[in-house]
Amino acid sequence: xxxxxxxxxxKYNYWVYIGLxxxxxxxxxxxxxxxxxxxxxxxxxxxxxxxYVSIGAKKGKTIPIIAHGHEDTGHHAVxxxxxxxxxxxxxxxxxxVVSVATLGVALALAIKVYRQYGTxxxxxxxxxxxxx
Amino acid sequence: MSAHFxxxxxxxPLVAAFLILIGAQLDKRLAFPLTALxxxxxxxxxxxxxxxxxxxxxxxxxxxxxxxxxxxxxRVDHLNxxxxxxxxxxxxxxxLGTRELVDDLFGDRLxxxxxxxxxxxxxxxGILVTGDAFNLYVLLEIAALTGYALVGMGPGRAPLSxxxxxxxxxxxxxxxxxxxxxxxxxxxxxxxxxxxxxxxTLYSSKVVVSAFVICLVGLCIKMGFFPLHAWLPNAYSxxxxxxxxxxxxxxxxxxxxxxxxxxxxxxxxxxAFDVMTVSEPMVWLAIIAIVTGSFMxxxxxxxxxxxxxIVVAEVGYMVGGFWLGNRLGISGAILHIVxxxxxxxxxxxxxxxxxxxxxxxxxxxxxxxxxxxPVTMAVFVVAGLSIIGVPPTCGFFSKWYLISGAIAAGQYGxxxxxxxxxxxxxxxxxxxxxxxxxxxxxxxxxxxxAGHGPITSEVQEAPFEMVATLVVTAVLLIxxxxxxxxxxxxxxxxxxxxxxx
Numbered sequence: 001x002x003x004x005x006x007x008x009x010x011k012y013n014y015w016v017y018i019g020l021x022x023x024x025x026x027x028x029x030x031x032x033x034x035x036x037x038x039x040x041x042x043x044x045x046x047x048x049x050x051x052y053v054s055i056g057a058k059k060g061k062t063i064p065i066i067a068h069g070h071e072d073t074g075h076h077a078v079x080x081x082x083x084x085x086x087x088x089x090x091x092x093x094x095x096x097v098v099s100v101a102t103l104g105v106a107l108a109l110a111i112k113v114y115r116q117y118g119t120x121x122x123x124x125x126x127x128x129x130x131x132x
Numbered sequence: 133m134s135a136h137f138x139x140x141x142x143x144x145p146l147v148a149a150f151l152i153l154i155g156a157q158l159d160k161r162l163a164f165p166l167t168a169l170x171x172x173x174x175x176x177x178x179x180x181x182x183x184x185x186x187x188x189x190x191x192x193x194x195x196x197x198x199x200x201x202x203x204x205x206x207r208v209d210h211l212n213x214x215x216x217x218x219x220x221x222x223x224x225x226x227x228l229g230t231r232e233l234v235d236d237l238f239g240d241r242l243x244x245x246x247x248x249x250x251x252x253x254x255x256x257x258g259i260l261v262t263g264d265a266f267n268l269y270v271l272l273e274i275a276a277l278t279g280y281a282l283v284g285m286g287p288g289r290a291p292l293s294x295x296x297x298x299x300x301x302x303x304x305x306x307x308x309x310x311x312x313x314x315x316x317x318x319x320x321x322x323x324x325x326x327x328x329x330x331x332x333t334l335y336s337s338k339v340v341v342s343a344f345v346i347c348l349v350g351l352c353i354k355m356g357f358f359p360l361h362a363w364l365p366n367a368y369s370x371x372x373x374x375x376x377x378x379x380x381x382x383x384x385x386x387x388x389x390x391x392x393x394x395x396x397x398x399x400x401x402x403x404a405f406d407v408m409t410v411s412e413p414m415v416w417l418a419i420i421a422i423v424t425g426s427f428m429x430x431x432x433x434x435x436x437x438x439x440x441x442i443v444v445a446e447v448g449y450m451v452g453g454f455w456l457g458n459r460l461g462i463s464g465a466i467l468h469i470v471x472x473x474x475x476x477x478x479x480x481x482x483x484x485x486x487x488x489x490x491x492x493x494x495x496x497x498x499x500x501x502x503x504x505x506p507v508t509m510a511v512f513v514v515a516g517l518s519i520i521g522v523p524p525t526c527g528f529f530s531k532w533y534l535i536s537g538a539i540a541a542g543q544y545g546x547x548x549x550x551x552x553x554x555x556x557x558x559x560x561x562x563x564x565x566x567x568x569x570x571x572x573x574x575x576x577x578x579x580x581x582a583g584h585g586p587i588t589s590e591v592q593e594a595p596f597e598m599v600a601t602l603v604v605t606a607v608l609l610i611x612x613x614x615x616x617x618x619x620x621x622x623x624x625x626x627x628x629x630x631x632x633x
Contacts, residue, residue: 028303038299041302041303044302044306045302048306048309052313095269105277105281109298110295112291113291132288
């Protein structure tokens with residue numbers, strides 16, 4: 001029990017990421033409202049972003065900008081260990097754009113569905129599809 | 133110039149997408165010629181790439197001159213050069229064939245339609261050429277997002293089906309991204325070739341095992357592999373006809389290519405087939421996919437829906453063939469990616485032509501079609517025979533490799549599933565041929581939708597470019613069959629790592 005707690009405290013960001021994926025999946029599976037499902041989908045995507053941001057971070061290290069680098073004419077060794085890894089963060093800029101675009105397309109389709117059936121509740125839509 | 137071919141495959145359609153959007157604002161008639169020009173360009177580039185790969189072997193391209201593993205590399209070998217050519221060909225033929233249909237359906241928003249069309253192709257071709265695992269995710273989302281939008285443009289239930297497609301597709305892509313993240317966590321690289329070098333020392337790592345499983349599940353969702361196929365039949369059968377004939381042949385095939393690429397060239401065969409013990413369950417799932425897909429196809433009386441279930445079964449062919457893990461099976465799977473892209477395209481385009489003329493996709497409304505649309509139906513027969521697997525059409529040869537592979541691997545269940553599915557396909561297609569061969573009864577004239585008129589025995593073919601495209605595709609089906617041996621010995625043999633017996 002104690003080790004589990006210690007594990008949780010030390011790596012809480014990873015536990016949060018797993019929790020968020022589960023919450024998002026639950027919303028997509030269990031909720032009957034299309035907008036709630038879309039929000040669940042977005043939570044899953046955000047959870048993956050949290051995971052990536054976590055793997056780049058290091059405790060007690062600084063942002064990867066070399067201070068006064070432009071003043072220094074000579075080459076001096078840069079210790080990569082002293083800086084957090086910028087690559088996963090940069091990757092996630094792209095992933096954020098992707099998730100915004102997905103959200104946009106999904107909401108646009110939800111509007112189309114709403115105009116067509118007059119509701120966003122899946123059960124009611126299913127009834128109207130049957131009536132047609 | 134030819135040094136830039138791998139880059140151009142993506143850049144031509146990407147730049148063209150902007151030009152089409154701007155051009156269509158000036159004059160919407162510009163949209164089609166611009167798209168055709170760009171797709172012809174990318175088709176010629178794909179031909180050039182295949183020729184180059186055959187001459188010199190693997191072609192590497194460093195975007196902006198940054199050398200891998202730091203920079204993003206595009207890497208074209210025998211495997212993706214072949215699939216790339218198939219994708220570019222189908223995309224170009226579909227564009228030509230469905231011009232009048234698109235004018236009819238989307239006359240007021242041609243610019244948007246063709247922009248999405250070409251962005252989808254840019255995404256798919258990018259997936260094929262890229263050698264970077266994260267870049268692949270981005271291009272996968274480009275292809276997926278444009279696919280959702282295109283499917284959602286359809287009438288009736290299409291927006292709802294597209295929304296469900298988004299939910300499932302996004303989970304699939306997120307899983308792939310997570311898997312790549314796990315790999316990055318333990319290796320610190322995203323370049324596929326570099327990953328393949330660094331992974332063997334980490335095969336016992338739990339992170340790598342999780343990455344493998346998560347990636348595989350994500351890709352199975354994206355390709356519509358049983359039991360994760362629920363989105364596929366609705367999305368593809370409710371999509372507008374010119375879109376169905378584009379996404380149904382291409383998207384699932386490209387996702388299967390991604391699986392082959394990731395398993396053979398990132399995780400390496402030693403890990404995928406020997407360390408991880410998923411081959412056997414994957415083949416069994418493929419068997420279930422083939423059998424259920426075939427029976428679901430049998431249970432529907434709608435042409436397009438029947439074809440989408442055939443797609444579900446065909447995905448089972450390829451995934452099962454790949455996981456047999458021997459040279460014959462993998463050759464069959466790769467050959468079937470190409471053949472199935474052309475076959476599926478051919479049947480969906482023929483279905484589009486039939487629906488365009490008959491005004492309904494119910495199989496019972498197809499009476500007398502052999503008289504009414506002789507050329508379309510002749511092509512449909514060739515495509516049907518190819519899906520059944522009758523020589524000399526190409527479907528026979530890939531099925532032959534798959535069955536030989538199944539026997540070599542001792543997977544008699546998979547062999548039986550292939551044969552059963554062929555027999556069901558015989559029933560499926562000959563049922564249609566029979567209905568279409570006989571004249572309609574007088575009593576049936578009444579229930580054809582107004583505006584299309586009752587079926588008469590006069591020849592009433594689909595638009596010329598559609599019929600011409602269908603004929604070209606049918607010739608292609610037979611040519612692919614005749615040259616199947618050469619394709620395997622010249623291209624596919626080099627696409628499979630040497631270690632696989």
